[in-house]
Amino acid sequence: MFGKILIANRGEIACRVIATARRLGIATVAVYSEADAGARHTRLADEAWPIGPAQARQSYLSIETILDVARRSGAEAIHPGYGFLAENAEFAAACAAAGITFIGPPAEAIRAMGSKAAAKALMERAGVPLVPGYHGEAQDLATLSEAAARIGYPVLIKASAGGGGKGMRVVERAADFAEALEGAKREAASSFGDDRVLIEKYLTRPRHIEIQVFADTHGNTVSLFERDCSIQRRHQKIIEEAPAPGMDPARRQAMGEAAVAAARAVGYVGAGTVEFIAEGDAFFFMEMNTRLQVEHPVTEMVTGLDLVEWQIRVAAGEPLPLPAERLAIRGHAIEARVYAEDPERDFLPSTGTLSHLRQPREIPGQVRVDTGVRAGDAITPHYDPMIAKLIVWGEDRPAALRRLLAALGEYEVVGVRTNLGLLRAIAGHPAFAAGELDTGFIARHAAALLPAAVAADAGPAPEPAVWAAAALAVLRDQRAAITAAARASGDPFSPWAETDAWRLNGDGYQDLHLRHGSTALTLRCHPQPDGSFRLDLPGGPVRAALEEDAEGGLRLVLDGVARRLSVARRDAALTVFLAGQGAQTVLVEDPLAPPRSDTAGSERVTAPIPGRITRVLVRPGDRVQKNAPLVVIEAMKMELTLRAPAAGVVATIAHGVDEMVEEGTELVTFADPPPSAAA
Ligand code: ADP
Numbered sequence: 063m064f065g066k067i068l069i070a071n072r073g074e075i076a077c078r079v080i081a082t083a084r085r086l087g088i089a090t091v092a093v094y095s096e097a098d099a100g101a102r103h104t105r106l107a108d109e110a111w112p113i114g115p116a117q118a119r120q121s122y123l124s125i126e127t128i129l130d131v132a133r134r135s136g137a138e139a140i141h142p143g144y145g146f147l148a149e150n151a152e153f154a155a156a157c158a159a160a161g162i163t164f165i166g167p168p169a170e171a172i173r174a175m176g177s178k179a180a181a182k183a184l185m186e187r188a189g190v191p192l193v194p195g196y197h198g199e200a201q202d203l204a205t206l207s208e209a210a211a212r213i214g215y216p217v218l219i220k221a222s223a224g225g226g227g228k229g230m231r232v233v234e235r236a237a238d239f240a241e242a243l244e245g246a247k248r249e250a251a252s253s254f255g256d257d258r259v260l261i262e263k264y265l266t267r268p269r270h271i272e273i274q275v276f277a278d279t280h281g282n283t284v285s286l287f288e289r290d291c292s293i294q295r296r297h298q299k300i301i302e303e304a305p306a307p308g309m310d311p312a313r314r315q316a317m318g319e320a321a322v323a324a325a326r327a328v329g330y331v332g333a334g335t336v337e338f339i340a341e342g343d344a345f346f347f348m349e350m351n352t353r354l355q356v357e358h359p360v361t362e363m364v365t366g367l368d369l370v371e372w373q374i375r376v377a378a379g380e381p382l383p384l385p386a387e388r389l390a391i392r393g394h395a396i397e398a399r400v401y402a403e404d405p406e407r408d409f410l411p412s413t414g415t416l417s418h419l420r421q422p423r424e425i426p427g428q429v430r431v432d433t434g435v436r437a438g439d440a441i442t443p444h445y446d447p448m449i450a451k452l453i454v455w456g457e458d459r460p461a462a463l464r465r466l467l468a469a470l471g472e473y474e475v476v477g478v479r480t481n482l483g484l485l486r487a488i489a490g491h492p493a494f495a496a497g498e499l500d501t502g503f504i505a506r507h508a509a510a511l512l513p514a515a516v517a518a519d520a521g522p523a524p525e526p527a528v529w530a531a532a533a534l535a536v537l538r539d540q541r542a543a544i545t546a547a548a549r550a551s552g553d554p555f556s557p558w559a560e561t562d563a564w565r566l567n568g569d570g571y572q573d574l575h576l577r578h579g580s581t582a583l584t585l586r587c588h589p590q591p592d593g594s595f596r597l598d599l600p601g602g603p604v605r606a607a608l609e610e611d612a613e614g615g616l617r618l619v620l621d622g623v624a625r626r627l628s629v630a631r632r633d634a635a636l637t638v639f640l641a642g643q644g645a646q647t648v649l650v651e652d653p654l655a656p657p658r659s660d661t662a663g664s665e666r667v668t669a670p671i672p673g674r675i676t677r678v679l680v681r682p683g684d685r686v687q688k689n690a691p692l693v694v695i696e697a698m699k700m701e702l703t704l705r706a707p708a709a710g711v712v713a714t715i716a717h718g719v720d721e722m723v724e725e726g727t728e729l730v731t732f733a734d735p736p737p738s739a740a741a
């Protein structure tokens with residue numbers, strides 16, 4: 063067994079591999095790019111080595127640099143995770159040449175499965191069923207369009223070197239073929255440096271069912287059963303589960319045997335996944351992924367195995383830990399991929415700092431969160447925008463689904479937009495509960511799923527509880543600030559230290575100016591002798607208080623009724639999470655709040671939250687008074703006007719209308735104020 067291994071990856075999968083290595087008593091070496099200094103995986107490993115700039119090409123994809131770190135750190139083996147170098151045959155060969163064990167299949171097996179077309183030719187010879195199609199050498203238009211006509215429309219053009227759902231085009235009719243082919247080839251050339259394509263019959267209501275296989279160097283190859291990955295958006299997996307709903311034992315056996323045959327045909331060693339597309343009773347080979355798969359945890363949950371441990375043992379030359387007859391499925395597991403994506407911008411990656419992050423509580427064997435980030439970390443444009451994988455287990459599918467919904471409801475993310483609304487909408491959809499899965503699920507139910515995806519991430523009209531929670535959080539912060547100020551003044555007996563001083567005059571109150579989307583609300587708040595408030599909400603007055611729950615969390619009590627919630631504050635923006643309902647953001651104009659740290663006293667104005675600039679109201683050279691409006695940004699569907707912190711002369715304006723800005727981005731700077739304006 064190895065004494066020390068290097069993990070040539072980042073994010074959740076690096077953390078995942080480190081956890082198993084640690085359990086096995088193996089020392090770990092992490093590598094990190096400049097963008098990942100201090101990232102979670104670097105803190106979990108025994109050693110962390112810098113490998114260069116943020117761009118993956120110059121760091122996580124640099125074979126030279128990674129092998130150099132392996133040599134210098136004394137690592138005996140390298141785990142590549144998934145993505146990056148995991149399916150790079152050249153890297154596997156370079157490891158072998160350097161005398162370092164590659165924790166993965168032999169380079170020849172990676173190469174054999176690397177081209178979808180070549181892999182299909184090989185599978186055909188091994189007797190594995192293929193979807194009707196063309197995967198020949200000739201790539202001219204005449205040959206390909208003839209093949210398409212023979213296969214019958216609709217057809218799918220796929221980049222032979224493709225991956226990650228990229229480089230695919232569906233063609234509905236012959237008239238569109240030539241143009242689609244040209245586009246597919248262009249995309250394939252730019253994404254994969256190889257413009258060869260193959261053509262398949264496009265199945266209209268298929269399921270994606272894949273088989274996890276494992277092989278050792280002693281001639282054993284087993285199937286670890288199937289995963290259903292049919293819940294996809296644009297050919298990319300979002301929710302995966304094991305076992306596949308409705309799978310009968312005979313079919314499971316047939317697919318397992320086909321997958322094992324595929325692995326044997328290329329002399330496979332280690333963890334691999336054979337992906338099939340299934341329609342009706344038929345199933346067809348699509349491709350083999352020669353690595354650990356993103357969704358491997360669902361297989362771990364139902365088999366009780368640690369696949370990374372199996373990978374490491376096999377790489378060290380040990381036989382498979384269990385023979386096929388000892389493998390069995392217990393219960394049901396579902397994984398949901400939580401991404402930093404903006405549902406309102408067609409799920410484009412949403413970058414920014416995770417200013418607030420609370421993930422579901424893990425319950426051993428039942429709820430598992432595989433993540434590479436913590437609160438305060440950034441989702442950068444350099445890498446995959448995944449926040450975490452949430453994996454749940456239940457005695458049966460309904461039990462697993464209940465846990466999934468509950469755990470999704472526990473997520474709290476502020477700082478980036480997420481796909482959590484979509485995940486909740488899918489998990490809560492009756493067709494999903496009924497197991498009506500196929501790759502068209504999201505498109506078919508788009509009318510129900512997509513508006514819900516947007517709403518649950520930035521709700522429409524807030525209910526009274528949201529206003530109340532935001533107001534109470536502001537009032538609580540005010541009290542804390544006043545207490546702190548009184549303490550700092552050195553006179554704790556000053557009447558100003560009485561944090562509820564304003565009610566000494568009897569019927570005191572305070573007006574808070576709140577905003578949610580286009581709705582503005584002036585909320586009158588009356589402090590009560592017991593520390594609670596009477597809030598004059600639009601629907602009528604309520605008695606409101608915040609209290610701690612048994613686990614140190616918060617509860618909102620409205621007229622005696624308590625519910626769990628949490629409030630994350632970033633300057634003027636308060637994001638309220640009411641148990642299981644997603645995020646609602648309220649902006650507050652808070653005259654008594656402590657001054658904003660990033661603007662007060664400084665000669666510049668920065669963006670308090672990430673957003674888009676909608677208006678720029680000043681020009682360099684303009685003389686402005688204190689509080690003059692400078693720039694308007696739109697964030698979380700709200701307009702926020704940034705004002706001059708003091709009188710002065712505008713020096714620079716760094717960004718223009720329609721630009722997206724990160725939190726903390728400098729927007730306006732001021733010249734030294736002229737003496738007349740300085741007072
Ligand atoms: P990638 O390398 O991008 O994973 P795959 O060949 O595995 O490419 O295909 C990705 C997804 O595209 C599949 O999971 C499936 O949803 C869809 N797909 C692939 N082939 C077909 C087909 N012949 N008919 C319908 N859908 C397909």
Ligand code: ADP
Nearest residue numbers: 071072073144145146226299355356357445446
């Ligand atoms: P799987 O087939 O295992 O479910 P997917 O095809 O959905 O995996 O996603 C794996 C892809 O995600 C990789 O091929 C790669 O493009 C990308 N990827 C994987 N790991 C990382 C990572 N750590 N950082 C960035 N991108 C990654």
Ligand code: MG
Nearest residue numbers: 226227337349
């Ligand atoms: Mg695939």
